Amino acid sequence: MAGTLLNPGDEIDAVVKFAKPFGLLVETDTGVPGLVRGASAEVGATVRVRVTEYDAAGSRFSAKPAE
Secondary structure, three states: OOOOOOOOOOEEEEEEEEEEOOEEEEEOOOOOEEEEEOOOOOOOOEEEEEEEEEEOOOOEEEEEEOO
16 A cells, blocks of 8 residues: 555564465555564464565565564
8 A cells, every 4th residue: 555664673463464474465454565574374364574675666575474
């Protein structure tokens, strides 16, 4: 969504939309999609993640599971 800014290191909650062998495809409550590499969870679950990269032009992010 326009106006949403994520920064590397931010910890956010995201909802799992798809679970794939390489990780999770998630979405924030504001609709920003992201990829969480190396994680597993059920579709529909809310997961806590740490942003590793944010692509403002593409309005998407990469993350890892929060510790």
